[in-house]
Amino acid sequence: MNAFPATPPVAEAPSELLSGHLWLLELIDGRPLRFQLQDSGLLRVGDAETVYDDPDAIPLPFQRAVRHIRESLDRDALRAAVDDVEGVTFFGVATTRESVPYDLGSMPPFLGTDVWAADDEAFRPPDAADGIFRRLGLDPINTFAREAHARDFSVDSYEIPGSAWYDGPAAGVVIRNKQGHRGMVSNAAVPTATTSPVSDESAAGLSIDALATEYATQGRINDIAASLRAAEQPVAVDVVTDRLCAAVGRHHPDAFLGVDSLDQTAFRSAVAEQVQRQLQP
Template identity: 50%
Template sequence: MKRYPSLPTVSDAPRNLLSGHLWLLERIDGWHLRFRMEESGLLRFGDRETVYDDPESLPIGYAHAVRHVRERFDRAAFRSAVDDVTDVVFFGVATNQRTIEYDWDRLPSFLGHDVWSENAGSFRPPDAAEAIFERLGLDPVNAFERERHARDFDPESYAVPSSAWYDGPAAGVVVRNKTGGRGVIRGAERSASVDQETGSDDPVEAVTAHMDREQLARIKTRIEGRGDPVTVDALAERAFETFLRERHQLVARNGGGRTLEAIRSELLDRSRTFLDDVDAS
């Protein structure tokens, strides 16, 4: 499966980047995720370094993004659009917490930014990639500007805009042209040493504050929207994926096997209590 090339800063990119018409895309502060569809219809995933035969083998923090793609990717539309489904590799971002506290309820679990054709040996232009993701049921990375003429763009004086996904500046801007050139203007990054909701560095304590009844109700609604039964196990598993996504930094600092099992156990208890209360009301 094609590996995504490293992304230079605009100042280090080839001079021909700033030519023609440019697309200015929001740089999302998340994890690299790529996938391809096999002839059987199975989606095969990879992170930046590794391709996994089994989607369940990816690091556990990817679970929410893998589920999102598997549930939404329109396999029938893809088959009808290409002669060989294995020719195409899709690239995007699994939107996990890193240095920015996004509005997680609005931000999709996966945002696509590139489409590679092995037969053509090239990436599709940014406008084509955006249309492809939308046609196949996935959200593309948002564009700050489309078709801006390079002569009207000065990267030295360009101010990174506000993010579309939280109240604050974007993590940066990816500058693209139609011939495959790309570079990044990075924004400021930030980090927190403790959980913002509890002031604690204990991820199990954070479950109580973060995975409240309102959050569980939203997850329950999403499961129902898929037409799936809302069981304790199903609710707890999706709550676990959501918690790992939205509190990844806290879990990463204290997320050994015992901690992860403790989080699972707490979420099972909370899911059971929540559904018992729903049934009783």
């Protein structure tokens, strides 16, 4: 699986970036997530640094995004488009609760940013990547401008637009051209997880019992059970538990990532106990 492409600040990007026609994309305050479709039909998933060959090892903050990809990805369309599905790596952002107050309820759990194809050992141009994600049933990153001519664009005078995912300014803009160059401009008015990281103390203060009590409520369990029944799926304790745990991971990513992260197995057990009690007739 290919590594994420480097996206430096524009001041550190190659001078060739600001040439030709540019794509201006919304910079999302989330967690990097990449995946491949294997010949078996299963997904192979990785974050910015680690590839998780064991699906059970995927950290909770990514599990909602991974489920979304599994359910939405048009595998037949991908197989019809390429000779080797394992030769394509998809990159994007898991939309987790970081510093920017996105409306996660309406925001897709995963937004696609890049596509790497092994046949020509290159990333697809931004317009091609946008179309690929759409054809495969996944949402691409929001585009502010397509084919903007570099002579009409100035980093110093550019006003970063509002975000597509909440009533407020975007965290920044990613600038790309069709030659493969890229860079980003952060919005100094918007603190992000990169510029204003959550402290270890705040993450450590989220205990297993507190999170289980907050999320494994009768109302949430009933909502999940109702959605499963509407989809004509069995209301099983493990399925409800998985969905609750994924919701917690998405809303509290720092609690499950890093050296002071909570034990996912212990947390899942605590949630499962409450789900079992609530679902008992």
